[in-house]
Amino acid sequence: MLKTENLSVGYGNNIIVKNINLDMKEGEILCIIGPNGAGKSTLLKTIATYLKPKNGAVYLDGKKIHELTPSQLAKEMAIVLTERVNPGNMTGFDIIAIGRHPYTDLFGRLSKEDKDIVVDSAKSVNAEYLLHKNFFEMSDGERQKIMIARALAQEPEILILDEPTSYLDAKHKIELTLLLRELSSQNNLAIIVTLHDIELALRIADKMALIKNHEILAFGYPENVMSREVVNNLYDLDNANYGEYIGYFELKNKIKIKNKKVFIVCGGGTGAPVLRYLVKNGYEPVVGVLHKNDADYFIAENMGIDIIAEEAYDPISYEKFEKAKKEIDHADAVVYTKFPSGKTNILNNELVEYAKNKYMKSIFYESDISVLKDI
Ligand SMILES: Nc1ncnc2c1ncn2[C@@H]1O[C@H](COP(=O)(O)OP(=O)(O)OP(=O)(O)O)[C@@H](O)[C@H]1O
Numbered sequence: 001m002l003k004t005e006n007l008s009v010g011y012g013n014n015i016i017v018k019n020i021n022l023d024m025k026e027g028e029i030l031c032i033i034g035p036n037g038a039g040k041s042t043l044l045k046t047i048a049t050y051l052k053p054k055n056g057a058v059y060l061d062g063k064k065i066h067e068l069t070p071s072q073l074a075k076e077m078a079i080v081l082t083e084r085v086n087p088g089n090m091t092g093f094d095i096i097a098i099g100r101h102p103y104t105d106l107f108g109r110l111s112k113e114d115k116d117i118v119v120d121s122a123k124s125v126n127a128e129y130l131l132h133k134n135f136f137e138m139s140d141g142e143r144q145k146i147m148i149a150r151a152l153a154q155e156p157e158i159l160i161l162d163e164p165t166s167y168l169d170a171k172h173k174i175e176l177t178l179l180l181r182e183l184s185s186q187n188n189l190a191i192i193v194t195l196h197d198i199e200l201a202l203r204i205a206d207k208m209a210l211i212k213n214h215e216i217l218a219f220g221y222p223e224n225v226m227s228r229e230v231v232n233n234l235y236d237l238d239n240a241n242y243g244e245y246i247g248y249f250e251l252k253n254k255i256k257i258k259n260k261k262v263f264i265v266c267g268g269g270t271g272a273p274v275l276r277y278l279v280k281n282g283y284e285p286v287v288g289v290l291h292k293n294d295a296d297y298f299i300a301e302n303m304g305i306d307i308i309a310e311e312a313y314d315p316i317s318y319e320k321f322e323k324a325k326k327e328i329d330h331a332d333a334v335v336y337t338k339f340p341s342g343k344t345n346i347l348n349n350e351l352v353e354y355a356k357n358k359y360m361k362s363i364f365y366e367s368d369i370s371v372l373k374d375i
Contacts, residue, residue, distance in 0.1 A: 001024065001025055001026050001060065001061055001157065001158075001190055002022075002023065002024050002047075002058070002059070002060055002158060002190055002192075003022070003023040003024075003058070003059045004020045004021060004022045004023075004047070004056065004057070004058050004059075005021060005056050005057055005058075005059065006019055006020075006021065006055060006056035006057075007019075007020040007021070007043075007046070007053050007055065007056035007057065007058060008020070008053065008054040008055035008056055009039065009042045009043050009045075009046040009051065009053060009054060010039075010042065010054045011042070011051075015054050015055075015214065016039035016042045016214065017038070017039040017042065017043055017211055017214055017215060017216070018054075018055070018214055018215060019056075019215060019216070020043065020056070020209075020215075020216055021216070021219075022207075022209055022216070022219055024190055024192070024206075024207055025190070026157065026188050026189075026190050027184050027185060027188045027189065027190065028184065028190055028191070028206040028207060029180060029181065029184050029190075029191045029192075029193065029204055029205050029206050029207070030190075030191070030192045030193070030205065030206070030207045030208070030209060031193055031194070031195050031201040031204070031205035031207070031208050031209070031222070032044070032192065032193070032194045032195075032208075032209045032211065033194070033195060033196070033198055033201055033208065033209070033210055033211070033234070034210055034211035034212050034217075034234060035212060035234065035235055035236070038211040038212055039211055039214070040162075040194040040211055041082075041162050041163075041194065043211070044160055044162050044192065044194060046058065047065070047160065047192065048077065048079045048160050049065060049066055049068075049073060052066060053066065060076060060077070060157075060158070065077075071102055074101070074102035074154060075102050075103075075154070075155070075156070076156055076157050076158060077156050077157070077158045077159075077160065078099065078150075078151035078152070078154040078156040078158070078159050078160070079151065079159075079160045079161075079162075080144075080147045080148055080150075080151050080159070080160070080161045080162070080164060081162045082162045082163040082164075082166055086136070087135050088136075089134065089136075090134070090135050091131065091132050091133060091134055091135065092122065092127065092130035092131045092132065092133055092135065092138070092146045092149075093118060093122075093131040093132065094135075095135055095146050095147070095150050096118045096121050096122055096131075096146060096149045096150045096153050097110055097114070097115075097118050097153070098150055098153075099118075099121065099149075099150040099151060099152065099153030099154040100114045100117065100118065100153050100154075102154060103155075117153055117155070118131075118149075118153055119131065121149040121150070121152040121153040122146075122149045124149070124152060124183070124187075125145040125146075125148050125149045125152070125179060126145065126175075126179075127142065127145040127146060127149055130142055130145065130146060140167035140168065141167075141168050141169070141172035141175075141176075144164060144167070144168065144172075144176065145176075148161075148164070148176075148179070152183070152187075156189070157189065157190060158189070158190045158191070158192065159183070159189050159190070159191045159192075160191075160192045160193075161180075161191070161192070161193040161194070162193075162194050163194050163195065163196065164176055164180075164193060164195075165177070165195065165196075165197055165200065166196075173197065173200060174200070177200045177203065177204045178204075180193065180204055181204050184206075198226070198231065198242075199247055199248050201222065202222045202223075202226055202247045203247070205222045206221070207219065207220060207221065207222075208220065208221070208222040208225055208226065210225065210230065210234050212233075212234050217230065217233070217234060218230055226242075226244060226247070227244050228241060228242050228243065228244045228302075231244070237249075238252075239251065239252050239254060240252055240302075241301075241302035241303070241304070242302075243298055243299070243302045245298055246295075246298065246299075249302075250299060250302035250303050251279065251280075251303065252279075252302075252303055252304040253279040253284075253285065253303050253304050253305050254304075255282050256282050256283070256284050257282035258281060258282040258283045258284070258375075259284070260283050260284065260332040260333075260375060261283070261284045261285075261286060261327075261330060261331045261332055262278055262283050262284065262285050262286070262331060262332060262333050262334070262335055262375060263285075263286050263287075263288075263324070263327050263328050263331040263333070263334045263335070263351075263355070264278070264285055264286070264287045264288075264334075264335045264336070264337075265287075265288070265334065265335070265336040265337070265339065265348045265351050265352055266287065266290075266296050266335075266336065266337040266339050267290060267294055267296055267337075267339035267340055267348065268294060268295055268296065268339055268340045269294075269295035269296055269299070270296070270337040270338055270339050270340075271287060271296040271299070271300070271337050271339075272295070272296065272299050273365070273369055274335055274337060274365050274369070274372065275287065275296070275299055275300055275303060275305060276303075277369050277372055278335075278372070279303050279305070283375065284306075285300075285305050285306070286305070286306045286307075286308070286327045286331070287300045287305055287306070287307050287308070288307060288308025288309065288320070288323075288324045288327070288351075289308050289309065289310060289316050289320050289321065289324050289347065289348060289351070290307060290308070290309045290310070291309065291310055291311070291312050291313065291314075292309050292310070292311055292312045293312035293313070297309055308320055308323050308324050308327065316347050321347055321350075321351075324351055325351065325354055328351065328354060328355050328358070328360065329358075331355075331360070332361065332375060333360065333361040333362070333363060333375045334351070334352065334355035334360055334361070334362045334363070335362075335363045335364075335365055335372065335375075336348075336351075336352045336362065336363075336364055336365070337364075337365050337366070338364075338366055361375065363375070
């Protein structure tokens with residue numbers, strides 16, 4: 001339904017992103033991500049026809065979008081920008097009603113149907129309670145809902161949103177992303193959205209376009225394109241790693257100010273809080289023995305922590321076990337968690353016993369991280 005063909009976008013003689021070839025269907029969400037200044041908003045504004053293409057074209061249902069009249073376009077596309085708006089003394093209802101302009105008469109009079117659509121639009125973003133409230137008395141999250149309701153009142157086929165979660169707290173960010181998902185599937189809306197929060201983007205996008213260095217670095221299913229390598233490269237990360245399996249960033253273990261080695265015996269993700277605490281506080285963690293498909297392995301690897309690991313599913317070898325014991329010999333403490341039971345962990349339990357027999361500081365972590373504060 002929407003397609004860009006060899007599109008280049010920019011200002012004056014300055015091309016910001018070139019050769020953009022994207023396509024999307026009804027009911028899909030396309031997320032555009034990339035570093036600050038990459039050209040995400042410039043691309044959105046070009047698709048929204050606020051800017052003319054420098055080259056190529058944008059097609060909506062086979063027609064060049066820049067050749068549609070403003071009134072034709074207003075029935076097809078609605079836009080919610082980031083800029084904070086100051087509409088004066090208007091209620092939620094008044095603002096949403098602006099969305100009906102493409103359908104009202106010259107005087108902007110609302111029919112009964114228009115009014116019903118305004119109320120329905122408010123309902124679909126859970127903002128019915130804001131209809132009679134003044135816009136300037138609303139919170140950022142409430143204003144965002146009203147702006148989306150205004151866009152929905154336009155009854156568009158495509159909804160374009162520039163950074164809709166910028167001013168929202170975690171709960172409202174999640175609520176908004178779920179709402180977009182709902183709108184795309186229930187109303188069959190195509191949604192194009194720029195997001196800085198790639199953890200959320202990954203979870204709502206059907207397609208993802210990554211922009212960097214004036215071009216599209218990758219375009220496709222987020223599950224395919226969001227590899228650790230690609231995301232690290234997108235943001236030029238050298239002090240963090242994107243963990244592709246879990247879909248979030250882990251900070252690397254760089255500042256080892258404590259000069260203390262801590263051996264961690266964990267597994268199945270139970271070590272995550274311990275590893276984060278030790279990295280944050282400048283210890284030198286070594287973790288093991290882990291299998292290479294263990295959640296703690298992925299977490300530790302993304303943090304750049306030393307890991308003693310065995311291939312996934314292979315039994316732990318004598319060699320790895322001895323290596324772990326040597327690390328324990330040089331450690332200032334051993335921390336162990338309530339890791340899952342299993343064959344591997346019989347050996348890992350032995351490591352804990354080994355440390356205890358050597359009268360080393362061995363600390364059990366279950367839920368209170370302060371047990372680590374005296375290492
Ligand atoms: N009106 C304008 N005239 C000229 N250059 C502009 C204009 N608006 C933005 N730019 C430039 O275009 C480039 C891309 O800006 P754009 O706002 O599209 O990036 P972005 O990816 O949306 O960034 P951010 O994540 O910081 O919002 C930047 O170098 C910016 O300075």
